Ligand SMILES: Cc1ncc(COP(=O)(O)O)c(C=O)c1O
């Protein structure tokens with residue numbers, strides 16, 4: 001059994017998170033329930049920031065809010081002095097509604113609409129990460145019409161195949177994101193951007209993928225980009241002030257995963273960028289990163305009520321819980337693996353191997369295959385670890401299941417940060433036939 005952050009076993013023999021009894025949480029807030037360990041999220045944020053501060057490197061650690069965006073989460077990111085990466089009008093709206101300082105917001109996305117770009121400019125956001133020529137033209141036209149300037153980064157694709165699931169790879173040449181670094185596209189984009197007075201080109205951005213354990217991919221990406229930067233300094237007189245190496249730092253979901261501590265990714269990146277910039281006689285740029293999963297992933301636990309079971313003799317036992325792919329689509333989408341215990345008796349001896357089924361009408365709605373558990377029934381609460389990233393944010397209403405509530409726990413207190421959806425919420429936007 002592996003516990004994350006403040007997770008422990010309390011005097012009742014129950015799982016405890018942030019000093020709060022997990023079983024009591026389910027009584028107070030119902031199930032399924034997303035629970036976040038606030039102390040662990042703060043620790044992760046500080047870990048990334050300190051790694052830069054210790055080496056006196058100008059930096060921004062932008063929380064990739066796609067991992068988990070709610071008003072309270074954005075406020076926590078602000079309290080911890082993070083910047084914020086948003087990828088849509090909705091994430092931007094959430095950030096603004098949370099009072100996040102707009103100058104520390106970075107706007108991403110491969111198909112930002114005119115309305116989204118206007119919203120970003122009207123709110124004076126910190127920078128726009130320009131992804132493609134279509135967007136550059138659109139942004140230029142809007143800036144000229146509004147007579148405003150904007151900071152931009154150019155998103156480049158360095159042609160790197162990081163070692164992760166195909167669906168979460170983004171740095172390879174055949175990708176929908178960014179300007180290709182290797183075939184002259186990025187250079188053409190830079191030349192175009194430099195022609196327009198309304199753009200202040202701060203530098204370059206790349207993101208090679210997600211749930212990556214090795215540092216090699218990040219270092220290789222840095223190398224490819226800095227080499228280009230050296231060429232562009234000589235040819236175009238352009239020197240990047242910012243090098244943003246994206247997010248993607250892996251976390252431990254199961255014992256098969258062996259991530260490095262966040263500070264190690266950062267210190268290796270800093271070391272490499274320093275060596276490379278010295279080698280090419282470039283000024284050391286600010287180094288920005290955009291962690292999502294590694295800031296919130298292991299701080300999240302989902303609590304479910306155990307329900308029905310089915311035995312397929314000689315094959316397996318299915319144990320169903322009251323949620324599934326509607327609150328965590330990752331197993332169905334990426335064959336993602338999770339660990340879990342019974343929150344009301346985490347220390348009980350495991351006596352059988354069961355497969356945890358969701359309640360959606362899909363055979364693929366399986367949360368965990370072959371999980372060793374004590375005998376479990378309808379009194380039991382299943383706690384699935386490490387569900388903080390891309391769980392709530394990718395949740396949906398499939399089968400018209402209401403989305404679960406979200407609570408933050410810290411120092412023995414629980415606060416509700418997202419209410420449970422009701423059946424009324426489900427039909428709120430529906431209109432009758434007549
Ligand atoms: C551009 C960009 N930045 C940051 C992230 C955050 O990635 P992760 O949650 O793996 O840190 C993503 C998602 O993969 C992304 O696409």
Ligand SMILES: N[C@@H](CCCC[NH3+])C(=O)O
Nearest residue numbers: 066168210211330389390
């Ligand atoms: N949603 C993905 C990661 C993709 C991140 C966005 N670029 C996951 O759950 O692992």
